[in-house]
Structures are given as C-alpha cells and as structure tokens.
Amino acid sequence: MLLAYQFAMENPALIRAEGIEAMEFSELSARHQISGVPDTVINDGAARVVGAVPESYLLNEVQQMLQGVK
Amino acid sequence: MEKLLNDDILAQIRDVFQKMQHPVELVLFVKQERCEYCAETRQLLEELSPLSDLLSLKVYDLQADADLAGKFGVSDAPAILVMAREGETLTDLGVRYMGIPSGHEFSTLIQAIMLVSARDSGLSPETRAYLKGLSSPLALQVFVTPT
Numbered sequence: 001m002l003l004a005y006q007f008a009m010e011n012p013a014l015i016r017a018e019g020i021e022a023m024e025f026s027e028l029s030a031r032h033q034i035s036g037v038p039d040t041v042i043n044d045g046a047a048r049v050v051g052a053v054p055e056s057y058l059l060n061e062v063q064q065m066l067q068g069v070k
Numbered sequence: 071m072e073k074l075l076n077d078d079i080l081a082q083i084r085d086v087f088q089k090m091q092h093p094v095e096l097v098l099f100v101k102q103e104r105c106e107y108c109a110e111t112r113q114l115l116e117e118l119s120p121l122s123d124l125l126s127l128k129v130y131d132l133q134a135d136a137d138l139a140g141k142f143g144v145s146d147a148p149a150i151l152v153m154a155r156e157g158e159t160l161t162d163l164g165v166r167y168m169g170i171p172s173g174h175e176f177s178t179l180i181q182a183i184m185l186v187s188a189r190d191s192g193l194s195p196e197t198r199a200y201l202k203g204l205s206s207p208l209a210l211q212v213f214v215t216p217t
Contacts, residue, residue, distance in 0.1 A: 001175075004210040005152075005182050006191040008164030010201035015208045016143070019178065021169025022213045024107060025146070034213045041211040059197050062208060 001038060003058055074110070075117045086180060087122035090187040094125050095160055097151040099144050101132040107170040111148040114170065124187065126155065152182045154189060173216035 004017035022029040022037060032041050032048075040049040040058070047065035049058060075083075096115055100108040112129060119127035132139050132147045142151060142162060149168050154161040163186055171179040185191070191198065201208075 001178050001212040001214060002181050002185065004212050005165045005185055006193050007197075007201055007208070007210060009185065009189075009191040010193060010198050011204055011208075012162060012164040014204050014206070015201065015210070016164040017166070017210045017212070019167040019169075019171075019175065019212050019214055021167075021171075021175065022215050024169040029213055032211075032213070037214045039213045041213065043207075043209050044211075055193060055197055059200060063200065066204075066206065066208075 003053075003055060004040060006055075007058070007062075071113060073117060074114050080117075080121065083118065083180060084121050086184065087125065090122050090124040090184065092124065092187050092189050093155040094183050094187045095153045095155040096125070096127045096183075097142070097153055097160070098127065098129045099132050099135070099139055099142075099147045099149040099151075100129060101147040105147055108148045111150070111170045114172075114176075115150070125183065150179070152179075152186045154186055170216075175214055175216055178214075 001019045004019075008015040008017035020028065022034050032039075032045060036050060038052055042048060042062060042065055047061050049061050096119060098112060098115055100112055115127050119125050130138055132144070139145070144151070146168060148170060149166060150171065151162065152165040154163055165182055165186055167175070167179060167182070
C-alpha cells in the first residue's frame with residue numbers, strides 16, 4: 001500500500017491512492033471480487049495486481065494498462 | 071474511554087515522529103449512521119495526533135461537511151486523508167485510507183505520515199518521470215485486511 005502512496009505523491013493532481021479495509025467495505029470488495037490481500041485494483045478494474053510487488057512491477061502494470069486505453 | 075494505544079506504543083511512535091520533517095494534517099471524515107468503526111477510528115487518531123508538534127487532526131462529518139467531502143472526493147467513512155500542511159494551507163497528495171487502521175495497517179498509517187512529512191516519494195527517477203508525465207487519471211485502490 002505504501003508503494004501506491006508513493007506513486008500518488010508524484011502526481012497528486014491525477015493519481016489517487018486509497019487503502020481500503022476489505023472487511024469493512026465488503027460491498028466494494030465483493031464488487032471487485034477480492035479474495036486475497038493485498039490486491040491493487042487499478043482504474044476501477046482496468047487492471048489489477050495481486051500481492052505485494054516491487055516498484056518496477058507496479059509501474060509496468062500501470063504502463064500496460066494506460067497503453068491499452070490509447 | 072479506555073485508551074487504544076498503550077504507553078509502549080506511544081513511546082515508539084513518538085520516537086519515529088522525531089524524524090518528521092514537514093507538517094502533516096490528518097483529515098478524518100466520519101458519519102453518524104451505519105459506521106461501525108467511525109468512533110474508534112476517531113479515538114485512535116485523537117490519541118495519535120498529539121504525539122508530534124508537526125502532526126494535526128481535523129475531523130469532519132460526511133453529511134454536515136458534504137461540500138468538503140465532495141471537494142476531496144470522499145464518499146464514505148471512515149476516510150483518512152494524509153495531507154501536507156504548510157501553515158493553514160493543505161495539499162492533498164492523493165494519500166488516503168478507508169476504514170480503521172488497525173494491526174498492520176496502523177504501521178502503514180505511521181509510514182504514510184512519515185512519507186508525506188518527507189514530501190518525497192523516494193521512487194526511482196524512471197518511475198517519477200513516467201508518473202509526472204501522465205495525461206489521464208490513475209486510481210489505485212489497495213484492498214487490505216487487518217492482520
């Protein structure tokens with residue numbers, strides 16, 4: 001989760017990083033079919049990263065997702 | 071009410087907060103109805119915020135302060151925004167947590183405070199350059215459970 005926060009800090013006008021307690025917000029978790037944590041949902045499900053990952057991995061996922069949008 | 075943080079924990083956090091560099095404000099949104107953990111989250115942050123002169127806390131109500139909630143894009147509670155503060159000016163760095171930060175997530179909150187206090191992500195030059203050059207919004211929702 002800290003990694004997502006680090007990402008947001010670099011461009012807070014466009015990036016938002018939100019930690020979500022999955023049990024407390026169970027409807028949201030169910031909507032994104034969360035089964036294990038941490039689970040990072042990117043742009044409401046356009047991509048996702050399960051587990052704790054290094055910086056380069058998350059960056060790569062974000063890059064691939066945004067390329068797909070173009 | 072019984073304290074949530076014991077003396078040992080308070081001492082440890084004070085120690086960590088010694089290294090805070092710039093002011094940080096915790097902005098908490100609570101709601102009156104259907105919020106199992108709002109009161110406890112508020113108490114937790116009220117015990118935490120006096121531990122450094124560089125840390126402050128503001129508590130708002132999701133309904134009563136709907137304009138502010140809208141401005142920050144907060145739609146549920148409890149929501150904690152970890153913001154950079156310079157004097158009276160707050161800067162939203164996009165760092166937030168939904169729910170009560172207990173267990174491992176309490177440590178993460180402390181780390182988030184330190185991160186915002188440093189005003190530096192610590193990321194590699196490549197990552198920084200890419201993120202600064204984004205042209206469309208990026209939302210990262212990290213689902214966690216207290217363990």
